[in-house]
Amino acid sequence: MTQLKPILSHLDPILSSSTAAGKFKTSPYNLHRFRFHPRLTLWSFLFLLFIFIFFFFSPPSASSSGKRRSLQTAAFSPKARLSYNWEIKTRNSARTRSGSGFRVLVTGAAGFVGTHVSISLKRRGDGVVGLDNFNSYYETGLKKARKLLLEREGVYIVEGDINDADLLSKLFEIVQFTHVMHLAAQAGVRYAMQNPGSYVHSNVNGFVTLLETCKDANPQPSIVWASSSSVYGLNSKVPFSEKDRTDQPASLYAATKKAGEEIAHSYNHIYGLSITGLRFFTVYGPWGRPDMAYYFFTKDILRGKEIKIFEGADHSTVARDFTYIDDVVKGCLAALDTAKRSTGSGGKKRGAAQLRIYNLGNTSPVPVAKLVSILEKLLKVKAKKRVLQMPRNGDVLYTHANISLASKELGYKPKTDLEAGLKKFVKWYVSYYGSKKKSAI
Numbered sequence: 001m002t003q004l005k006p007i008l009s010h011l012d013p014i015l016s017s018s019t020a021a022g023k024f025k026t027s028p029y030n031l032h033r034f035r036f037h038p039r040l041t042l043w044s045f046l047f048l049l050f051i052f053i054f055f056f057f058s059p060p061s062a063s064s065s066g067k068r069r070s071l072q073t074a075a076f077s078p079k080a081r082l083s084y085n086w087e088i089k090t091r092n093s094a095r096t097r098s099g100s101g102f103r104v105l106v107t108g109a110a111g112f113v114g115t116h117v118s119i120s121l122k123r124r125g126d127g128v129v130g131l132d133n134f135n136s137y138y139e140t141g142l143k144k145a146r147k148l149l150l151e152r153e154g155v156y157i158v159e160g161d162i163n164d165a166d167l168l169s170k171l172f173e174i175v176q177f178t179h180v181m182h183l184a185a186q187a188g189v190r191y192a193m194q195n196p197g198s199y200v201h202s203n204v205n206g207f208v209t210l211l212e213t214c215k216d217a218n219p220q221p222s223i224v225w226a227s228s229s230s231v232y233g234l235n236s237k238v239p240f241s242e243k244d245r246t247d248q249p250a251s252l253y254a255a256t257k258k259a260g261e262e263i264a265h266s267y268n269h270i271y272g273l274s275i276t277g278l279r280f281f282t283v284y285g286p287w288g289r290p291d292m293a294y295y296f297f298t299k300d301i302l303r304g305k306e307i308k309i310f311e312g313a314d315h316s317t318v319a320r321d322f323t324y325i326d327d328v329v330k331g332c333l334a335a336l337d338t339a340k341r342s343t344g345s346g347g348k349k350r351g352a353a354q355l356r357i358y359n360l361g362n363t364s365p366v367p368v369a370k371l372v373s374i375l376e377k378l379l380k381v382k383a384k385k386r387v388l389q390m391p392r393n394g395d396v397l398y399t400h401a402n403i404s405l406a407s408k409e410l411g412y413k414p415k416t417d418l419e420a421g422l423k424k425f426v427k428w429y430v431s432y433y434g435s436k437k438k439s440a441i
């Protein structure tokens with residue numbers, strides 16, 4: 001719409017002075033304006049001609065020519081105007097290698113976990129369509145590089161927001177998705193103090209918009225989505241089990257993930273959607289997230305910049321259950337594979353549906369100081385460290401997953417220890433920034 005703005009603003013005076021038809025005819029002032037602005041009339045004519053040509057030649061909807069409304073919305077999205085054949089790309093991307101494969105919509109596909117999950121699904125023969133709004137929470141160049149990586153694997157990412165209900169229904173018109181892997185979210189604990197609205201926008205409103213589309217779809221897809229270990233908040237019983245209390249979030253991020261779990265419960269209960277929530281524990285690895293400690297520590301250590309290491313009161317240790325990306329991806333795929341079908345159709349529940357929640361962690365918390373010493377060893381650079389007391393910014397002191405439920409029901413068995421995983425991350429980091437922008441190292 002932004003490209004139409006200059007034309008629309010040019011038309012504004014004409015529209016506002018002619019909205020009341022009577023006034024237009026009787027007011028000599030308006031008549032005077034009309035007569036003596038032939039350029040405005042010319043612009044109006046050109047604008048109407050443009051609209052006519054645009055709709056006349058826009059490609060017909062794949063599944064039904066009667067679905068003009070959503071086609072218009074999608075066609076007006078900036079991405080669609082840049083790429084006329086986005087529908088074709090979407091359909092091709094959703095194609096499965098064999099008849100029995102899944103057709104999965106992966107939201108947040110240009111994100112860290114979304115990229116890895118999409119590649120794994122595609123490589124094993126499933127059809128995958130990505131959706132991502134490429135927001136600038138962290139470097140968009142990295143998201144675009146992941147997009148290129150996915151394109152090489154045959155996965156197309158539609159650029160759009162999960163709050164765009166018309167775009168979502170259009171996607172479900174083009175492809176009958178069997179599953180939705182919902183990873184789009186505003187991540188990060190500390191940023192919630194700067195931009196709280198972005199958490200509500202993506203993690204609450206966006207999730208509801210997506211579930212609305214899923215419940216209306218026929219057939220309804222099964223949904224697997226990313227919750228977070230942060231829902232355990234101030235829970236002090238370790239390791240964290242799915243049965244532990246999750247009603248004491250320490251950050252707005254955690255509160256929106258907890259809200260997501262409750263929202264999932266209601267959509268499962270009312271509409272028969274099959275929904276599985278996965279509580280990820282500090283996922284790390286190649287193509288990771290620049291806002292996470294392992295990533296910015298690497299950057300700062302290489303630049304010779306001081307890094308801040310937090311500790312709790314009385315010098316207590318801050319530790320995380322770091323989980324390597326490949327292990328998390330296996331957990332995601334196992335959740336998709338074991339997901340039962342949704343029972344509703346066209347917005348109506350037809351029976352009880354599956355509702356699950358699992359921890360996906362590594363079960364071995366590592367102190368942040370140890371993380372730094374591993375990085376020093378791998379990077380062969382001594383870090384400039386400053387130890388500080390952890391500020392009250394939403395972070396918790398300690399995370400530790402009990403994964404017995406995921407192991408029993410999903411066959412989930414994390415294999416990668418922190419040193420082995422960081423080795424792969426550092427190798428990727430050096431090659432990515434070394435080849436793309438040396439200044440980042």
Ligand SMILES: NC(=O)c1ccc[n+]([C@@H]2O[C@H](COP(=O)([O-])OP(=O)(O)OC[C@H]3O[C@@H](n4cnc5c(N)ncnc54)[C@H](O)[C@@H]3O)[C@@H](O)[C@H]2O)c1
Pocket residue numbers: 107108109110111112113114131132133134135143160161162163182183184185186187188201202206226227228229279280281282283284289
């Ligand atoms: N990485 C972790 O350690 C971790 C831990 C716990 C939970 N999670 C959850 O896992 C999921 C994936 O995390 P990640 O690390 O890949 O994060 P990420 O930020 O790399 O990926 C999220 C992607 O979603 C996109 N997005 C955000 N809001 C959107 C919207 N409204 N519409 C469309 N796209 C939108 C972003 O552009 C981004 O590419 C998230 O839900 C996150 O909250 C991650």
